[in-house]
Amino acid sequence: MPSNAVYSHRDPMLKKRDDFEDILEERRTSSDLRYALRCYTPALYKGETPCQSSLLKSMVLQSDQLHYVISQISKETGKATDDVRDEASAILEEMAHSLQLSTVRFFAFSLCKVFKTLFRSICVNEEGIQRLQQAIQEHPVVLLPSHRSYMDFLLMSYLLFTYDLALPVIAAGMDFMGMKVIGEMLRMSGAFFIRRSFGGDQLYWTVFSEYVRTMLKIGYAPVEFFLEGTRSRTSKSLTPKLGLLNIVMDPFLKGEVYDVHVVPVSISYERILEETLYARELLGIPKPKESTSGLFKARKVLSEDYGSIHVYFGQPVSVRSLAEGRVNRRQFNLLPRHISRRPGEDIHSFVNDSAYKLVRAQEENMVLKPWVLLASLLLQNHHQDQEQDQGMAVDQLTAQALWLRDVSRQYGAFLHWPDHIPASEVVSSSLSLHRGLVRLSEGRVQLAVEQAGGPAVPGEAPSTTSPEEELLNQAVVILSCASYRNQALHVFLRPALLASAIHTASSTLKQDVFNSFSFLRNIFSNEFILCPGATVQDFEEACFLLGKTGVLQVTQQEVLVTESGHRTLSFLTNMLDPFLQGYQVVCRFLCEEATETLTEKQFIPAVRKFIIKHLLAGSLRYTEVLSSDLQKNSLAALLRLGAVRKIKGVEQGTLKVDKVMVNSLEDTLGGKLPTQKAVAARL
């Protein structure tokens, strides 16, 4: 039996997940007003009574930490301590939330209306809610929702209000403050605002971190922030930001609380409100500044159908158990705790690893809709016969989707495929929800790219578009589609890396394949969520999955592809191929066109131009390579590997390219060079 248990642990297919309940159902049958005004008495941490936000502020201003920093700053700058304290107080005023139940009720009421118009259902795992309720009473709680839409934090507060749970205090970016009325309303519904960057400002940092730490220490309310830092425009999880995670873990590490429970929350949208907005942004059309009037303009989105939302509250993760055996907490014994020190290497790597684990926990509980599979298939198909794009027969698409459904389930995907409905209906209803992205005609379906200029920007004469504009218009559709495919990437990522490794490896020897795998994994670790230092586990997981599904035969020495495995393998390599190609193009750009004076700022526009040229010339297939996300990630990878260096000179952030190295990386990516050398050079 025990061996069985270990086995099931490794097999993601057997992962147990909770059931969902639609919370809009009740809202459609009973009064929203009564709902918004109902009695709200959430249970708090250790049965504490609620404390006013003004009391919280005074606790922060009186904290030893802040006192210490104020006196330090006063000593260094010669300013009077009172002045510095006033500064701190002003920072706190600018930052702090001021939760008011009336505002929350107002939001609850209006969101009911909005949600009911926009969405078919909002599904929540109620067991997760119960676990959260338990956790809130026992420990300080940090909520970590995934971030795909502006909707996320309104939705979170709405849900907690609905379930009579303590409302979270949410870390929001300062840009919201620009929207005057909305900004203040958000503040009154529990948001607090932080500047996007405050690198050297010690006073700001101290006020901010004390604010968060105090809330946790006194169990004021659950603290909510986005581990990814910003909304993911690509639907891929972003590399986690560590700043806030560091702050919320600190009270535990210093023994000020017994434990902190972190709850990853996965919010998946069947159709993302910001869909085309994101695509345009990735293509270099700048994001509009948040403004209240902008929001009103966006109200036309209200007339469309956005399907359903799934919110999965994951298992609360105890920071204490994460730190067990990892962090020596005695290191804090010799310094008074109000003096903060830059976290040491061990703390940094602990927080970093934890952050990755938490993002993966978010990914694992993301609900995938059938459309995600369809988008993957349609994209692959689109690229395969680009010349005479006839699309796919719907029957063929349905058959492939069913096949992919089974594969993804075997890989542990949290797929919501309604098995009780005929597959053809599932497919057609998915297609109709995303009718802006696909074209259906005569039983065939294809991406809506060929006259993309027309429907995307109505009223514009197609004849006036230049080839470049047309390309960009196509790219909007492709990138939107890719963002749905990306939702499933985490499911296929490790097998896909292995598939590509097999493809590029010089032999079928396990060691060679592993080297290739390790190389690719290393290159792509800015692109995808790959836990640092887990190469061997990832390799084994991939081997296990592909072995289990009969794609590979993995022996002690060799990795062999089975007869029936080619279909899966080619699907997987195709999935990763746009990224492989994209990185190669970036390398080629750096080798061919990078000048001595290329700065980081100029990089994106320059590489974009280069890519457009190649796309138009037909020497590059993947329009999605135009995504600035991919370009930034590849540059980050090259910087990390040392193939490109940033020089702090006259011109801020000039890029110095090691052309030999970049060239060899490009060749290795393209399978022209054996990986071993490249790996040896790097690892």
Add this chain to the structure above:
Amino acid sequence: MASNSSGGPDRQRIAQQRLRIITGHLQGRVDVDSTILAAECKAQGSQTDVSREEEKKTVPRRRQDIMKWNGWGYSDTKFLFNKKGQAEFTGKRYRLSGMIIPALKEWFEGTFGASMQHKSPATTMACFLSARLNSDAVQPPTLNEAFVEELKSTGIPFSHDAEDRVFRAHGHCLHEIFALREGKVGRVPDMVVWPNCHNDVVKIVELACKHNVCLIPYGGGTSVSSALECPPEETRCIVSVDTSQMNRILWIDEKNLTAHVEAGIVGQDLEQLLNESGYCTGHEPDSMEFSSLGGWVATRASGMKKNIYGNIEDLVVHVRMVTPQGVIEKSCQGPRTSTGPDIHHFIMGSEGTLGVVTEVTMKIRPMPEYQKYGSVVFPNFEQGVACLREVAKQRCAPASIRLMDNEQFKFGHALKPQVSSMFTSFLDGLKKFYITKFKGFDPDRLCVATLLFEGGREKVLQHEKQVYDIAAKFGGLAAGEDNGQRGYMLTFVIAYLRDLGMEYYVIGESFETSVPWDRVLDICRNVKARIIGECKDKGVQFQPLSTCRVTQTYDAGACVYFYFAFNYRGLSDPVHVYEQVEHAAREEILANGGSLSHHHGVGKLRKEWMREAVSKVGMGMLQSVKDYVDPKNIFGNRNLI
């Protein structure tokens, strides 16, 4: 004895009065008269009457005659549930003796989920010894014949009787007592010797060096650090050096207020003898009934009233220790010296690894004129700690100030003896009403501090006011002398209570630490929570008791005691679970800025953390002292390093 020179009859009368006060919390009411009689005998008696002196002393050579061999304290004293199911404390030695404790059963059952139906009785000594005949529970002694022969010629008494040896093979750690109750013993000393004086010890150590025999000094046997456990890997003959017969006060110097005392004397005898001359040391560790002066020195002991009298390192003026290299001592009794690192600090805390402490010159003080107990109720533990911190800041701590958390407050309540009159019970009810209803204290959060003031009457009253004023600033309400006195009385009986628990599947232990003020609350919360969490993880079926108190205040921090007990029904290896939880609790203490030990010492139980506690270089220093003083590891108890 020097004491006689100053003793007029009047003075003796006063001394006896004072004695009555100081023994109040120690002795039972009935017993008080007999104590004073005994004291009178001593004061008037001739100094040469050795036999009378011998018989009066607390600790005989055959300890098992008056003390439990597998539990705490005197054989005649224990808690039990009588036929009516009421808790009762037997014997006559303590204030609580002979009394019914009505609320204990309910508390005991409620707290631990224990039941009177489920008993876990101990093996009796007779059973144990007869079992030995069949299965060799106690291995036969490995004697070093040459050593025994030469020892015989010195005339120093010794024994290799199994009972004597088993008695000296353990301290009072839970695992030690649990094993004894199960009738299991590991390696025990091969023989026991009873030196009578310093010179006897010198002879024993010389012979041990000559014949390569391992010596383990044994004082009161109250160790809670596995310090007395014989290393199982020791192949040489192990000789337990029981210092209990070295129990005389050799002289008292009233000019300098010092007393020169043999190190085997136990605390209660030392105080009693000094009291007869109108003096005291004021050193009162909780174990003072049984622990010895030599043991205090060897473990760096701390006493309840250290705020007035100091800890052992403050009390010791001169120490004599016999080591394999010879006798170590200072050449003068200067109150402070600058002569390099203080060699006393190699001796204090050496835990029997370097030699036997034989004689100690200690500071003494005139007995206090007046003593007053007190107590303060706080709305919660946080306020209580804040008050103690303020008291420490103002350096006005009474002789003793202790803060119990809510669980211990409830426990203390459960130990209230049956009240004698309707009036008292009415008064109790009224007090409770006042505190919980009128003052709005939450009975599940409030906590209590117990106080003991000592000194001149006027000063005590003034001091009392000062402390109560501070307490009031932190929401504290004076809660009467009775509660305070009962708190201190419990110190002595609590150890007996563990034996009662062990009769009903409940095991427990206390452990301590010292910690800077700013971390006191955090360490208390986190360690208590860790204990509960670990018990859950390790499959303990019932909610454990996890409680703490702050027992000492210092300028820069406090001493914190944790009590931890659980019902082990349903566990196959309760001691192992217990040890895992204690280990985790210690890890938690260290992670929260607590020390490895405030006064219990390291022994073998906490050895694994020593290197980190004192650094690698620190360990090297200790090791090099050991290597020089005892190259053949004659004092081979393997404590500390």
